[in-house]
Each structure stands twice: as structure tokens, then as C-alpha cells.
Amino acid sequence: MNTQAHGAQPVWPAADFSRVPYEVFTDPRIYRLEMERLFRGPVWNYLAMECEIPQWGDYVTNWVGDTQVIVSRSRDGSIHAVENSCAHRGARLADKVRGNARRHVCPYHLWTYSLSGDLASVPFEKGHKGKGGMPPCFDKKDHGLRKLRIATHGGLVFGTYSDDTEPLPAYLGPHSLTQIDRLLMQRTPKVIGYLRQKIAGNWKLYNENVRDPYHASLLHLFQVSFGIQTPAMKGGIKLDKDGKNTWNHSILSDDDAQGLRDLDRDYAGSGKLMPDLQMHDPAMLEVPLDLQDGYKTTLLSMFPSLVVAQVDNTYAIRHLRPKGPDAVELHITYLGFEGDTDEDLHNRLLQVNLIGPAGYISMEDGEALRLVQLGLKTRHGEHSVLEMGGTGELHDTDYLSQEISIRGFWTHYHQLMGFEPAATEKV
Ligand code: FES
Ligand SMILES: [Fe+2]
Numbered sequence: 001m002n003t004q005a006h007g008a009q010p011v012w013p014a015a016d017f018s019r020v021p022y023e024v025f026t027d028p029r030i031y032r033l034e035m036e037r038l039f040r041g042p043v044w045n046y047l048a049m050e051c052e053i054p055q056w057g058d059y060v061t062n063w064v065g066d067t068q069v070i071v072s073r074s075r076d077g078s079i080h081a082v083e084n085s086c087a088h089r090g091a092r093l094a095d096k097v098r099g100n101a102r103r104h105v106c107p108y109h110l111w112t113y114s115l116s117g118d119l120a121s122v123p124f125e126k127g128h129k130g131k132g133g134m135p136p137c138f139d140k141k142d143h144g145l146r147k148l149r150i151a152t153h154g155g156l157v158f159g160t161y162s163d164d165t166e167p168l169p170a171y172l173g174p175h176s177l178t179q180i181d182r183l184l185m186q187r188t189p190k191v192i193g194y195l196r197q198k199i200a201g202n203w204k205l206y207n208e209n210v211r212d213p214y215h216a217s218l219l220h221l222f223q224v225s226f227g228i229q230t231p232a233m234k235g236g237i238k239l240d241k242d243g244k245n246t247w248n249h250s251i252l253s254d255d256d257a258q259g260l261r262d263l264d265r266d267y268a269g270s271g272k273l274m275p276d277l278q279m280h281d282p283a284m285l286e287v288p289l290d291l292q293d294g295y296k297t298t299l300l301s302m303f304p305s306l307v308v309a310q311v312d313n314t315y316a317i318r319h320l321r322p323k324g325p326d327a328v329e330l331h332i333t334y335l336g337f338e339g340d341t342d343e344d345l346h347n348r349l350l351q352v353n354l355i356g357p358a359g360y361i362s363m364e365d366g367e368a369l370r371l372v373q374l375g376l377k378t379r380h381g382e383h384s385v386l387e388m389g390g391t392g393e394l395h396d397t398d399y400l401s402q403e404i405s406i407r408g409f410w411t412h413y414h415q416l417m418g419f420e421p422a423a424t425e426k427v
Contacts, residue, residue: 008033011381012422017410018391018403019383022376025202030417031325037417038304039065042165044151044158044172046306046319047071047081049333051155051190057100057115062331063321064159065305069148070094070104071157072115079152081159082117082145093145104145117145154180155189156308156317172302173240175247179300182291183310187337192348197330197357201369203305203322204413206330209365210301210318211405213237213248214388219364225277228285228354229297236398242415243394243408244303250400252296284354287313287347301405303412313344314351326373330366332356386410 008029010021024030039045045064048071052060059072061084068084070093084093086106093104093113103120104113112121119140127133148159151168158168169177199206209215216229223229235250279285289296290313300308305320317333336348355361376382389402394411397404414422 009420012414012419013383014391015422016391016393017407017414017422018386020386020410021381021383022379023381025205025373025376026325028325031322033417034322035065035067038413039067040161041416042160042162043304043416044160044165044168045148045304046156046302046317047148047150047159048157049155049189049191049317049335050079050152050157051188052098052333053079055100057102058098059094059101059115060098061094061096062319063329064148064161066322066324068092069159071159072101074115078116079150079157080116081148081150081157082113083147085145086111087113087119087143087145088122111143113145117147119143119145153177154184156180156184173245175238175240176245176300176302179247179298179308182293183298183300183308183315184335187339189315189335189337190340191333192336192345193334193352195332195334195352195356197332197362197366198323199328199330199366199369200326201328201366201373202325203320203328204409205369205372206320206328206365207301207304207409208406209369210299210307211237211246211248211409212403213250213400214403215368216250216400219368220361221272221274222277222360225274226279226282226285233296233400234398235297235400236396237400237402237405238396239394239405239408242412243405243410244412246299246301246405246408248297248299248301248400248405249295250297251294284347284350285312287351289313290344301409303409311355312351313348314355315348316352316355330357330362 008027010023012021013019047062048060053071053073056073056075059070061068061070069081070084071079071081073079086093088106088109088111091106091108093106103115110123111119114120122134122140124132125134148161151158153168153172165171217224220229229250233250233252238247296312298310307318309316309318315335319331321329321331323329334352336345353359357363386403386406389397389404394404394408
């Protein structure tokens with residue numbers, strides 16, 4: 001299927017991807033193409049944490065794009081991922097989020113599959129009392145479940161449909177490897193909880209949002225009032241060469257106070273800043289950082305649908321599950337570590353409240369995405385503007401107010417989607 005034949009060919013008016021055509025957020029034809037070209041294409045999709053399936057038969061279900069998969073551990077310790085849809089007539093096999101099963105048995109006609117997806121048995125394959133049954137040419141080898149190829153790193157399990165996907169370490173790139181090592185490989189992670197958030201916006205709006213530190217002290221203005229995240233913070237971004245994976249970070253520094261004095265100028269005209277507000281109970285902000293490298297917030301965004309986030313002492317795997325062109329489910333796995341004390345656990349759960357869907361940050365992001373989706377509904381043939389932090393070549397920055405990492409996302413997206421080359425002239 002080429003994009004032309006598919007009828008979906010948005011115009012990209014700027015070669016540096018500082019303009020994004022709004023149809024990519026609304027057109028159902030583009031959404032279908034994304035499921036095929038991205039999620040079933042040469043990408044590594046996040047599937048699970050290894051610690052979620054420690055024993056033989058443990059499984060979790062997840063989504064690759066909008067296709068549901070079962071991720072399970074076999075007797076020999078290997079991990080498998082198969083589509084959660086029977087090879088007979090398509091029924092869903094596993095109807096639970098997680099569980100333990102030594103085989104996948106379809107509830108409809110009891111076709112039974114190994115954990116690796118091979119069809120093991122078909123009731124009445126040879127008929128009953130010499131009558132009926134499958135035709136002699138029926139071969140169970142031809143009727144397995146659709147399988148994904150698996151790779152793991154740092155306890156994260158990834159799957160791909162494509163034989164062309166590069167090896168996982170190369171796909172992750174240097175910044176992701178460094179950060180996964182920093183966050184997940186120095187200690188043994190364990191799951192301390194899950195949250196889900198339904199967002200009434202396109203899944204790529206979330207990818208933009210998480211690569212957008214420009215909004216952090218604007219949309220989330222309460223953070224500035226309470227000194228949680230201020231425009232004066234040091235920080236920046238590091239981007240892989242192809243733009244697909246990004247690391248944003250911020251550091252609390254001694255000169256934040258001076259920066260706060262400049263806020264009136266930075267928020268000129270908005271009338272929104274209320275620096276006199278105080279938090280009634282700041283306990284959740286008074287927990288010392290458990291990683292002693294000074295990073296207050298680090299967001300590792302990996303194409304197409306994964307974020308490994310550290311905000312203070314909250315460690316989260318955020319995973320996007322697209323639900324059509326105008327909806328996405330954000331599934332968050334919160335992590336602690338083996339050896340955590342009760343107090344550590346208490347503090348992690350306390351801080352989850354700051355950024356989870358019940359706290360301000362995720363709620364505000366979800367609402368902003370809903371408003372974008374509503375606002376661009378009728379703007380056919382138009383595009384957004386991404387110029388904050390500079391246009392032209394992609395590059396790392398040592399400042400936070402930038403949209404360069406968003407342009408990195410679109411650079412890679414555009415290439416994988418096989419869209420026509422962007423214009424060479426900037427509009
Ligand atoms: S649909 Fe699964 S066995 Fe028939
Ligand atoms: Fe945000």
C-alpha cells in the first residue's frame with residue numbers, strides 16, 4: 001500500500017519539520033497506515049517489564065498500536081509475544097490483563113496453542129467415530145498465532161513484527177542505553193502499581209507533549225508557584241541522530257531564586273502567574289532524591305510509544321495505546337526497587353500523586369491534548385508551528401524552552417510513513 005494509493009498524502013511544508021500538517025492527527029486513513037507502517041514496521045514496541053512475568057506461564061496482555069498481544073514466559077525462561085486472536089475464527093484468547101497459563105486455549109472451539117503460539121491441538125481434528133474432521137491437507141503448522149520477535153534490555157521487553165528492525169541496542173541509541181542503565185540496571189526494579197488514563201487526543205499529541213519542556217512551566221503553572229519546576233531550572237535535551245529517541249532533563253540549581261525574580265518578565269501579559277500561592281502540605285516535595293546525580297526530572301522518550309520517566313523519586317514506564325485517530329490510553333507502570341524500605345515505598349506512592357492522572361500534571365496534559373484535538377478539527381490543509389528553540393538542523397540543547405525534540409519525532413515519523421519529501425523552503 002503506498003500513501004498515494006491510500007489517499008493519505010499530507011503536505012509537509014518545511015524540510016526541518018517546523019510545520020506539521022494537522023491531518024496527521026485526524027485522518028483515519030493516516031491512522032490505519034500508522035498501524036501498518038509504524039507499529040507493524042521496523043520499530044521495537046514496548047511490551048512488558050520482565051519482572052511482571054517471572055514464572056513459567058506468567059503472562060500479561062498489552063497493545064502494539066491497536067492490536068492486542070499476549071506476552072508470556074515459557075518453561076525454559078524465554079519470552080514470547082503472540083497476537084491475542086485465534087487462528088481459527090479470530091476469538092480473543094486471553095481476556096484478562098494478566099495471569100498464569102501453560103498454554104493458550106481459545107474459549108470458542110478449544111483450539112490450543114503453545115505459549116510460543118504454535119497450534120498444538122484441534123478438537124475433532126480427525127472427526128468423531130470416523131466422520132467429519134478437518135480435511136487431510138489441514139496442517140497445524142500453518143495455523144499458529146501471529147508472532148512477534150522479542151528482544152530485552154534492562155528488564156524492558158520489546159517486540160517487533162518486522163525482520164528489518166535493527167538490533168535493539170542500535171535502535172535504542174546511546175542516550176536511551178545510558179538512561180536505561182541509570183534508571184533500571186543499577187537496582188532491581190519491581191512493580192508497585194499501575195494507572196491508566198484515557199486521553200481524548202491523538203497518540204502523537206502525547207509524543208509531542210512529552211518532548212515539549214516548553215510547556216512544563218506554562219501549562220503546569222502550579223509547579224512554578226510551588227517551586228517544583230521553574231523556567232530558571234538548568235536542563236536540556238539530547239537527541240539521537242535520526243531524531244527518534246530523546247532525553248529531556250532538568251536539574252534544580254542554586255540560581256533558581258534569581259530566575260524566579262525574572263518571572264514577571266517571562267510570563268509577560270498572561271496574568272496567570274500566582275507566586276504567592278503556597279502548598280498546604282509540601283511533604284511530597286521534601287523527599288531527598290534517591291539517585292544522587294541531581295536530576296529532578298528525566299524523560300526518555302522512545303519511538304513510537306514509550307517513555308521511561310523519573311520525576312523526583314517516581315519511576316514510571318508510560319506506554320501509549322492508540323484507540324483511533326482521536327483517543328489514546330496512557331498506561332503507566334510505576335516502579336520501585338528490591339530493597340526499598342516501607343518509607344521508600346510510601347514516598348514513591350506519595351509522589352505518584354503529583355504526576356499521575358489524579359494529580360495535576362497528567363490531568364493538565366490530558367486536558368491540553370483534548371483541547372488541541374478539538375481545536376484542529378476543522379483546520380484542513382493547515383499546520384502547526386514548531387520554532388521555539390530554533391529551526392533548521394536538529395541539535396542538543398542546554399536549555400528547556402524548545403521544540404527541537406518534537407521536530408526530531410516528526411523527522412523519523414515522516415521517514416517511516418513513506419510520505420513525500422517535505423518542501424525544501426520553509427514557509
Ligand atoms: S475461534 Fe478459536 S477455536 Fe474457534
Ligand atoms: Fe506536561
